[in-house]
Amino acid sequence: MTAEALVDVPQPAGASAPALIRVENLVKHFPAGIGQTVKAVDGVSFDIKPGETLGLVGESGCGKSTLGRLVMQLIPVSSGKVFLDGVELTRLRGEKLRQKRREMQIIFQDPFASLDPRMTVGDIVAEPLVNFRVMRGRKLSQRVQELLRIVGLNPNFNNRYPHEFSGGQRQRIGIARALALNPKLIVCDEAISALDVSIQAQIVNLLEDLQREFKLTYLFIAHDLSVVRHISDRVMVMYLGKIIEIADSVETYSSPKHPYTKALLSAIPIPNPKIQRGRRLVELSGEIPSPISPPSGCRFHTRCPIAHLPTPCADVEPPLEEKRDAHLAACHFSQDV
Amino acid sequence: MATPILQVKDLQTQFTTHDGVVRAVDGVSFDLYPGESLGIVGESGSGKSVTALSLLRLVPNPGRIVGGQVLFRNDDLLQLSDEEMREIRGRDIAMIFQDPQSSLNPVLRTGFQIAEAMLAHQRSTRSQALRRAVELLRRVRIPAAESRAKDYPHQLSGGMRQRAMIAMGLANAPAIVVADEPTTALDVTVQAQILELLADLNHELGAAVVMITHNMGVVAGLCTRVLVMYAGQIVEQGPVEQIFEDPQHPYTWSLLKSIPRVDAVRHERLRSIEGIAPDLLRPPRGCRFHPRCPFRVEKCFSDDPHLIEVKPDQRAACWVTMDRARAEMGADDLLDIRPGSASGVQAGRLVE
Numbered sequence: 001m002t003a004e005a006l007v008d009v010p011q012p013a014g015a016s017a018p019a020l021i022r023v024e025n026l027v028k029h030f031p032a033g034i035g036q037t038v039k040a041v042d043g044v045s046f047d048i049k050p051g052e053t054l055g056l057v058g059e060s061g062c063g064k065s066t067l068g069r070l071v072m073q074l075i076p077v078s079s080g081k082v083f084l085d086g087v088e089l090t091r092l093r094g095e096k097l098r099q100k101r102r103e104m105q106i107i108f109q110d111p112f113a114s115l116d117p118r119m120t121v122g123d124i125v126a127e128p129l130v131n132f133r134v135m136r137g138r139k140l141s142q143r144v145q146e147l148l149r150i151v152g153l154n155p156n157f158n159n160r161y162p163h164e165f166s167g168g169q170r171q172r173i174g175i176a177r178a179l180a181l182n183p184k185l186i187v188c189d190e191a192i193s194a195l196d197v198s199i200q201a202q203i204v205n206l207l208e209d210l211q212r213e214f215k216l217t218y219l220f221i222a223h224d225l226s227v228v229r230h231i232s233d234r235v236m237v238m239y240l241g242k243i244i245e246i247a248d249s250v251e252t253y254s255s256p257k258h259p260y261t262k263a264l265l266s267a268i269p270i271p272n273p274k275i276q277r278g279r280r281l282v283e284l285s286g287e288i289p290s291p292i293s294p295p296s297g298c299r300f301h302t303r304c305p306i307a308h309l310p311t312p313c314a315d316v317e318p319p320l321e322e323k324r325d326a327h328l329a330a331c332h333f334s335q336d337v
Numbered sequence: 338m339a340t341p342i343l344q345v346k347d348l349q350t351q352f353t354t355h356d357g358v359v360r361a362v363d364g365v366s367f368d369l370y371p372g373e374s375l376g377i378v379g380e381s382g383s384g385k386s387v388t389a390l391s392l393l394r395l396v397p398n399p400g401r402i403v404g405g406q407v408l409f410r411n412d413d414l415l416q417l418s419d420e421e422m423r424e425i426r427g428r429d430i431a432m433i434f435q436d437p438q439s440s441l442n443p444v445l446r447t448g449f450q451i452a453e454a455m456l457a458h459q460r461s462t463r464s465q466a467l468r469r470a471v472e473l474l475r476r477v478r479i480p481a482a483e484s485r486a487k488d489y490p491h492q493l494s495g496g497m498r499q500r501a502m503i504a505m506g507l508a509n510a511p512a513i514v515v516a517d518e519p520t521t522a523l524d525v526t527v528q529a530q531i532l533e534l535l536a537d538l539n540h541e542l543g544a545a546v547v548m549i550t551h552n553m554g555v556v557a558g559l560c561t562r563v564l565v566m567y568a569g570q571i572v573e574q575g576p577v578e579q580i581f582e583d584p585q586h587p588y589t590w591s592l593l594k595s596i597p598r599v600d601a602v603r604h605e606r607l608r609s610i611e612g613i614a615p616d617l618l619r620p621p622r623g624c625r626f627h628p629r630c631p632f633r634v635e636k637c638f639s640d641d642p643h644l645i646e647v648k649p650d651q652r653a654a655c656w657v658t659m660d661r662a663r664a665e666m667g668a669d670d671l672l673d674i675r676p677g678s679a680s681g682v683q684a685g686r687l688v689e
Binding site: 059060168169196197198199200201202204208223224225226227229230253263265266267269270271272273274275276277281284286287288 | 380381497556557601604613
């Protein structure tokens with residue numbers, strides 16, 4: 001089956017406000033040995049509205065990080081399009097793409113690996129400004145100090161090195177660097193997953209404050225559904241390279257329309273013994289199949305508690321369609337969830 | 338109440354580094370009762386894992402247990418010879434680690450490794466042990482256990498490897514299972530399966546479980562009692578429902594409020610805790626949480642609070658406690674979370 005044949009996802013609803021990011025039929029296949037490909041992202045379409053936080057969740061290997069990198073054009077797409085403010089990024093090359101990238105920044109998971117240990121904090125935060133020759137000299141150092149202050153760090157720390165900071169502080173340095181060029185979009189790729197709970201809350205609050213102040217748009221990628229739900233306006237759930245549900249974050253929890261989303265939610269332990277003991281786990285059989293040869297039809301049918309087998313679930317791929325106002329799901333039997 | 342199966346008294350574990358001595362576990366005492374499920378929660382550096390390792394005398398270099406007692410069936414484990422301790426490990430007290438990938442031997446078949454754990458402690462033939470290994474794999478719900486026993490660890494998924502580790506832990510029907518973050522490396526749906534399995538085994542086999550975790554949700558689902566650790570010490574302990582419902586230590590209270598809840602009805606700003614955990618090379622004087630605590634009073638800067646009973650069965654190490662913080666400082670409506678914000682006590686040097 002070619003990549004194109006798998007692509008039958010309709011345009012997302014709610015296209016009224018012009019999207020900041022528009023993704024159409026995005027596909028990324030990685031070669032994996034002779035004649036095999038890992039279908040990491042396999043026909044994905046969605047919009048991100050200006051000022052919105054779109055959450056992206058899924059378990060390891062579902063393709064969420066690859067999708068984040070594709071949106072940023074950090075890796076080339078196999079097919080499909082990505083638009084930023086109506087400009088097709090997937091067509092841009094070289095200097096034009098580089099200039100457009102100023103508007104998009106990424107914050108990575110590991111605050112230990114994503115900062116150069118041999119650069120001072122000041123140089124790290126200044127680097128994007130130097131790269132794009134935005135400013136220099138005194139103005140540059142003033143801007144760096146301002147950025148450090150914005151993310152809640154002591155501006156006089158600019159001569160220190162990353163190892164002198166804690167995990168949460170390093171993540172603040174990464175955020176200051178991301179803010180340097182006044183981007184429109186920030187992709188947060190598991191940006192708080194490595195942090196302790198109390199520090200996670202600090203960074204989540206900081207991201208929310210910055211969004212309000214600088215009108216930022218976030219694509220917030222994480223495996224922790226409770227954090228994603230907290231910070232996001234809408235949540236998008238991925239399974240084996242496909243989006244299986246997109247909805248308002250409150251509605252995703254109160255009435256999921258895909259059995260995988262429901263299972264995922266039921267698996268998150270709630271920190272309240274009275275509630276947690278009374279909950280029932282939607283147990284999924286088996287484990288996630290290989291993205292090299294995903295199951296036919298609905299990719300979730302091998303583990304789905306409500307699948308109708310063999311037909312239609314094992315042979316017809318359910319389209320991602322509107323089940324209710326702006327609530328999209330890809331399931332033949334979403335009314336039974 | 339029943340007699341405890343394990344009594345930890347004033348445990349002290351230190352790491353000697355170039356910069357000085359780190360008191361990773363500093364005077365920890367608790368009892369473990371037969372068949373119960375005890376949670377030890379805390380953030381990185383709180384000393385929860387080092388406590389677990391100390392119970393089994395598995396603290397890595399340069400760590401050393403320098404004081405206290407670990408009483409198991411009237412023996413102080415800290416006084417046993419290495420030989421005697423090896424007998425206890427795996428037979429009476431088993432340990433399940435976070436990372437099954439690195440705790441299984443990659444060049445030995447899974448079934449053989451489980452059988453090996455039995456042969457180390459029991460008199461049985463190799464084929465009996467292998468048969469029992471398959472039974473154990475079945476018991477931890479590994480499908481096609483017979484053929485999986487012949488697989489090498491890399492042929493199993495992360496969830497299955499953790500199940501195999503649990504099977505190994507159960508091989509000698511231990512009285513105590515210590516699980517150190519056993520689900521942290523796993524996806525949430527797999528985590529839920531493993532937690533269910535641990536709960537079942539706790540009920541069916543009657544082994545006491547000590548669950549080390551940073552995840553309050555895991556404690557809520559699995560444990561009956563919980564110890565909350567901060568900077569090497571227990572700051573609060575008690576029955577799980579009570580601690581979650583009515584925490585009395587400001588750290589426990591703040592921690593519970595800083596977790597986003599998947600079942601929250603509306604969007605509330607998370608209550609974070611200002612600052613970072615103290616450097617254990619130079620822990621703060623007085624209460625170790627005072628540099629971050631909104632409710633601190635003068636005494637907190639100088640005097641070390643001890644665990645005292647604050648409610649039936651519930652103990653907290655705090656000069657103020659949340660009952661007073663609520664009554665006198667309006668804790669429930671507090672928006673400003675800066676240290677000393679509720680009490681107005683700003684004196685002293687801050688950590689950051």
